[in-house]
Amino acid sequence: MSVLILGATSPIARALGEAYAHQGQAVFIAARDAEEAKRIASDLEVRHQVRVGSGVFDAVKFDEHDLFLDHVESVVGPIDTLVVAFGDMGLPPDEADFASTHRVIDVNYTGAVSVCEASADRMIARGSGVVIGISSVAGDRGRASNYIYGSAKGAFTLYLQGLRNRCFKVGVHVMTVKLGFVDTRLTFGMDTAIPIASPEAAAAAILSAAQRGENELYYPRFWRGIMGVIKAIPENVFKRLSL
Amino acid sequence: MKTNWVPRDIEGWGRYPVVEALVARPERLSEIHAALDDREDDAVLAHGLGRSYGDVATLKGGRVILTSRLNRMLAFDETTGWLRCEAGVSIKEIIDTFVPRGFFPPVVPGTQFVTVGGALANNIHGKNHHVDGCWGDHVRRVELLLASGEVVICDKNNKPELFWATAGGIGLTGLILSMEVQLINIENRYIEMESIRVNNLDEFFEVSAESTSFTHTVSWIDCVKTGKNMGRGIFMRGRHATADVKAPVGTLDRMSSLVQGLADGRPLHSNHLLNRATITLFNEAYFRKTPAGLSSAITDYIPFFFPLDAVDHWNYVYGSRGFLQYQMVVPSREAVREILKIISESGMASFLAVIKEFGDLDHGGLSFPTKGITLALDFPNFGIPLLEMLERLDAITVSVGGRVYLGKDARLSRASFRQMYGEWEKWKEVRDKWDPEHVFQSDLGRRLGLSGE
Numbered sequence: 001m002s003v004l005i006l007g008a009t010s011p012i013a014r015a016l017g018e019a020y021a022h023q024g025q026a027v028f029i030a031a032r033d034a035e036e037a038k039r040i041a042s043d044l045e046v047r048h049q050v051r052v053g054s055g056v057f058d059a060v061k062f063d064e065h066d067l068f069l070d071h072v073e074s075v076v077g078p079i080d081t082l083v084v085a086f087g088d089m090g091l092p093p094d095e096a097d098f099a100s101t102h103r104v105i106d107v108n109y110t111g112a113v114s115v116c117e118a119s120a121d122r123m124i125a126r127g128s129g130v131v132i133g134i135s136s137v138a139g140d141r142g143r144a145s146n147y148i149y150g151s152a153k154g155a156f157t158l159y160l161q162g163l164r165n166r167c168f169k170v171g172v173h174v175m176t177v178k179l180g181f182v183d184t185r186l187t188f189g190m191d192t193a194i195p196i197a198s199p200e201a202a203a204a205a206i207l208s209a210a211q212r213g214e215n216e217l218y219y220p221r222f223w224r225g226i227m228g229v230i231k232a233i234p235e236n237v238f239k240r241l242s243l
Numbered sequence: 244m245k246t247n248w249v250p251r252d253i254e255g256w257g258r259y260p261v262v263e264a265l266v267a268r269p270e271r272l273s274e275i276h277a278a279l280d281d282r283e284d285d286a287v288l289a290h291g292l293g294r295s296y297g298d299v300a301t302l303k304g305g306r307v308i309l310t311s312r313l314n315r316m317l318a319f320d321e322t323t324g325w326l327r328c329e330a331g332v333s334i335k336e337i338i339d340t341f342v343p344r345g346f347f348p349p350v351v352p353g354t355q356f357v358t359v360g361g362a363l364a365n366n367i368h369g370k371n372h373h374v375d376g377c378w379g380d381h382v383r384r385v386e387l388l389l390a391s392g393e394v395v396i397c398d399k400n401n402k403p404e405l406f407w408a409t410a411g412g413i414g415l416t417g418l419i420l421s422m423e424v425q426l427i428n429i430e431n432r433y434i435e436m437e438s439i440r441v442n443n444l445d446e447f448f449e450v451s452a453e454s455t456s457f458t459h460t461v462s463w464i465d466c467v468k469t470g471k472n473m474g475r476g477i478f479m480r481g482r483h484a485t486a487d488v489k490a491p492v493g494t495l496d497r498m499s500s501l502v503q504g505l506a507d508g509r510p511l512h513s514n515h516l517l518n519r520a521t522i523t524l525f526n527e528a529y530f531r532k533t534p535a536g537l538s539s540a541i542t543d544y545i546p547f548f549f550p551l552d553a554v555d556h557w558n559y560v561y562g563s564r565g566f567l568q569y570q571m572v573v574p575s576r577e578a579v580r581e582i583l584k585i586i587s588e589s590g591m592a593s594f595l596a597v598i599k600e601f602g603d604l605d606h607g608g609l610s611f612p613t614k615g616i617t618l619a620l621d622f623p624n625f626g627i628p629l630l631e632m633l634e635r636l637d638a639i640t641v642s643v644g645g646r647v648y649l650g651k652d653a654r655l656s657r658a659s660f661r662q663m664y665g666e667w668e669k670w671k672e673v674r675d676k677w678d679p680e681h682v683f684q685s686d687l688g689r690r691l692g693l694s695g696e
Contacts, residue, residue, distance in 0.1 A: 009271055011312065036271050039329075043315035046326075047340050188268050189249025 002026035002076040004069075006057050006115065007086025009036045011184045012134070015203035016083055017041075021048035026076040030057035030068075031086075051076055059086055059111030060103070065118045073122075081130045081210070082119045084112050089149050089186075101148050108152035113159055120163060123172045130210055131167075131174045133160045137218070140178070140227045143243055164215060176216045177206055180223035195220065246274070246281040253307055256558050257296040259565030259624050259653055262303035262686060266290075270312045275418060279392060279682075282306045286684035286695060289414050291358030292333060295365060296568045297653025298686035299413050305684060308418065310360055316340070317421060324426040325383075330360030330419040337426070342544070346426035347483065349381035353597075355503075355549050360419045365650035366411030366610040370459035370481075370548070373602030377612055379410030380604060382424050387417040390682035394420065408673040411610030413649060415683045415694045416674050429483045433490065434459075434547040436481030439537045440530070444474030444580060451478070451600050458482045459547075461599050465526040466583060466620060467519075467592045474583055476598070477533045481547060488541055503545060506554045514562030517623050522594045561623050567653055569633055570619035572601060572612065573645035579616050582636050586620065589632050593620035608670040609693075611648040619651070630654055649687060660691045667693070 003020045005013050008029040017027050021044040029044070031037040034056045041054035053075035057068060073079060090096055090104035116131055123129025138146050139153030157176055164174035181187050181196040190196070197220045209217040218224040230243070248265040265285070269275040279287060286305040293300065301307075314331035324346055326337070335355035337348050350362075350369045357367070362378040363385065375381070384398040385406060395417075397406040409416045437457075441447045447462055454460050457480035464476035551557055558566070573579060579598075586592060597619045605613040622629050637659045640647060646663035647655050661667055671693060675681075684695035 011270055033271065033273065036273070039272065039315045039317060042317045046316035046319045046328075185247060185268070185270055185274075188247055189251070189266070 001080050002028065002051075002078065003081040003083065004028045004030065004072050004076075004079045004119070005083045005085060006030050006059075007084070007134075008040055009033055010085055011199035012179070012182055012202050012206075013083065013085035014040050015199040016085070016206060017044055018047075018200075019203045019207045020081070021050045021052070024048070024050060025081075026051035026053075028053040028055070028072045028076045028079075030055050030072070032056065032058060057086075057115075059088075059107045059115070062111065062114040065115045069115075069118055069122065078126065079119060079122070079129070081132065082116070082123075083132045083134070084116060085134045086112075087134070087136070087149075087153075089146065093144065093146075093148070096148065104148050105152045108149060109155045109159070112156050116159070116163060120167060120172065120174075124167060124170050127171050129172045131160075131163065131172070132177060132206065132210055133157075133174070134177045134179065135160065137178045137180055137223055137227050141230050141238070145242075173210070173213055175206075175210050175214055177209075178216070178218050178223065178227070180218065180220050180226070182219075194226075246278045248281070248306065251307075253290065253301045254293070254565075255296045255298060255300055255653070256294050257566050257568060257624075257653060258558055258561070258563075259567060260298055260301065260686070261565075262298075262301050264302050264305050264307045266307045266309060268309040268312055272313065272420070275308060275313060275388065275420070276392065278306070278308050279388060279418065282682070287418070287682055288685050289330070289360060289364075289418050291331065291361040292356050294352075294354055294357045295361065295650040297651060298690070299365070299650055299652065300361070301686045302684055303686055310358060313420075314358075324428065325423055326426055327384075327421060327423045328359060329421045330358060330363075332359050333357060334359070334362065338544075341426055342429070342432050345429055347429045347544070349375060349425060349427050350378045351548050353549065354552055356552070359422060359424060360414075363410055363419060363422060364412060364414045366606055366612075367650070368601070368612045370461045370599070372604070372612055373455065373460065373600060374458050376602070376604035377410070377606060377610060378424070379606055379610070382410065382422050384423040385409055386420040386422065388420050389417045390678040390680060404673045405677055407606075408608055408670055408677075411606055411608050412670070412674065413609060413688065413693075414685060415688050416677055417683065430486035431484055431488065431490070432544050433484035433488055434481045434542050434544055435484045435488060435539070436479060436542055436547055437537055437539045438533050439478040439480075440475075440533050440535050441478050442475050443472055444576070444583070447474055447476060447478060447598065448576060454478070454480045461597060463529065464583075464596045464598045464618070465530055466586050466596045467523045467526045469584070469587045473587060474580075474598075475530060477530065479547075481542075483544075484541060490541070503549070503552050504555045508554050508557040508559040512559045512562060514564060514623075516560055516562065517594055519590055519592065522592055525594060526592075561621075564624040564626075566621050566623050567629065567633070568619060568621050568651040569636065570611075570617060570648040570651045571636065571640045571645050572615045572617040572648075573640055573643050574613075574615040575643045576616065578639055578643040578645065579618060581639055582618065585632065585635060585639075589628075591622055591625055591629055591632065593622055596620045607666045609649060609664060609667065611646060611650070613646065615645060617648075619648075634659075649691075652687065655691065657690065657692050 029041040037054040041052040088107040136153040138150035288302040310331035689695040
């Protein structure tokens with residue numbers, strides 16, 4: 001059994017790698033920063049004595065994704081679980097130019113779709129596998145502060161729905177994850193009334209939800225309620241708010 | 244990406260003093276470099292799990308870098324036990340990973356919740372000092388991020404003076420990125436231990452002298468009792484069990500490995516809980532719970548090494564004013580007697596006190612352990628009367644050539660420090676050579692004139 005984690009240098013992705021390695025699965029750690037990916041892979045190897053690999057993955061080099069998957073499979077064997085954990089928040093709207101906007105769409109949507117398609121094709125051919133796509137609550141409703149990122153993640157969520165529908169018949173499972181506040185650099189020092197989850201708790205929840213075959217996981221789970229409320233606000237009211 | 248500096252209160256385990264600093268928590272190696280670059284001319288200090296007691300890991304108004312997320316294990320050699328890991332890896336992580344594989348850290352303090360970075364920076368000791376020395380004696384290589392932004396690897400042959408100054412260097416020589424430490428082999432997770440009730444200080448010294456064949460020794464001591472029972476306590480000695488030792492079978496024994504985080508001290512947060520009456524009661528009960536004479540037991544390593552880990556945040560029971568720990572080492576028994584007498588007569592007696600005889604291994608520099616008897620005591624923060632008494636204890640310690648542990652300290656004077664640590668100038672010369680601009684500072688370092696001022 002092997003797992004490929006893309007964007008593995010985020011604390012949540014690292015915690016997921018830890019959880020899979022703890023189960024004895026081989027783990028391939030891929031990220032833009034090769035040195036960092038290697039450190040995380042070494043950590044899993046030392047702690048859990050599992051087969052690991054690491055390497056550079058660039059979401060926007062679409063042409064190379066298939067070759068990259070060949071390389072991963074040559075190191076850790078056929079990929080049973082793909083975790084798409086990379087993302088690019090981009091710049092705030094008033095600082096962003098179109099080049100940065102384009103990149104945000106390319107990383108979060110086009111790149112994610114490219115590698116998911118390539119990997120899903122292999123899983124479909126084998127008749128088994130799990131795709132875990134880490135999307136975002138930002139994709140549930142467009143907001144002034146991050147609507148480029150939000151729209152790309154929203155599109156990714158929609159893509160995962162379709163992929164799930166396509167894969168269901170052949171025994172490949174697709175799970176969408178929407179994370180609320182997790183204790184990472186993005187929330188560090190943030191003064192929030194809403195509790196912040198640890199990366200380890202988020203990883204444990206993702207792993208068990210995937211094993212139960214859940215389709216869409218909000219974590220912490222109360223975020224489904226929060227986003228339910230946010231989605232229910234009429235557009236005429238919502239456009240006046242600054243959330 | 245620009246470093247996210249967050250204003251935050253920083254404190255040691257004694258919760259005195261509490262200072263405000265700008266804090267960052269790097270998650271990638273590149274982010275610790277960025278944090279050093281983004282310091283905007285402020286001083287910088289690394290901070291691990293916050294288990295040193297006073298102000299050795301605080302930096303008022305400066306930039307504090309939390310190392311907790313830089314905790315990757317990088318390589319391990321099963322045949323030799325050498326582990327290479329980042330500074331934020333905790334002793335608990337090492338134990339949880341390696342005990343099932345037959346390895347144990349070479350030295351452990353009284354809690355598992357310390358990082359290896361902090362272990363080296365304070366050159367910590369444990370119950371086995373008389374045999375195995377300090378943490379730094381088991382480290383062969385250190386990777387250090389210097390004030391210049393350059394990364395260097397130092398060991399006995401390569402920049403040996405920087406390697407020497409970093410062990411016990413209280414974080415003032417650079418940011419420790421990673422190190423190589425040698426784990427020891429164990430045959431199982433158990434400790435063969437003996438507890439001996441000692442009725443006074445003379446009995447302690449007798450038992451201590453005949454316990455040299457045990458790798459681990461420590462004694463709890465009652466600092467309330469005066470007169471002929473002064474220094475009574477429970478002497479504990481033990482060693483890692485051999486493979487043929489059978490695991491304890493009782494339910495309580497099996498549960499003992501779970502004695503971690505059973506309770507939380509924070510709900511007991513009060514300035515009135517620990518007073519002379521409750522401390523006297525506690526000491527009496529602790530003494531009585533061990534039968535007179537000698538008793539032997541096979542125990543899990545957790546209650547033996549880390550009894551205090553049973554209660555999370557136990558430091559909160561001392562209330563909002565915090566507490567001070569005083570730990571000194573003196574070469575003479577008479578000085579121990581004199582110090583104990585002052586404490587027991589002061590009425591500020593300590594709730595938990597520990598006494599141990601160190602071995603000969605002395606790293607020098609700012610490292611604490613040296614041949615002699617060490618006594619560690621906690622005091623609720625009674626303010627001026629306590630500070631005055633501790634100064635009297637400093638004077639006794641200085642007069643016999645002893646020293647106070649900087650990792651526990653929050654109040655030592657610069658003059659006393661200089662008399663206690665004969666090699667401070669030699670150490671400072673090395674430190675200043677590698678950090679001439681005094682980028683690395685701490686509140687303790689400023690107070691003692693080591694960096695900053």
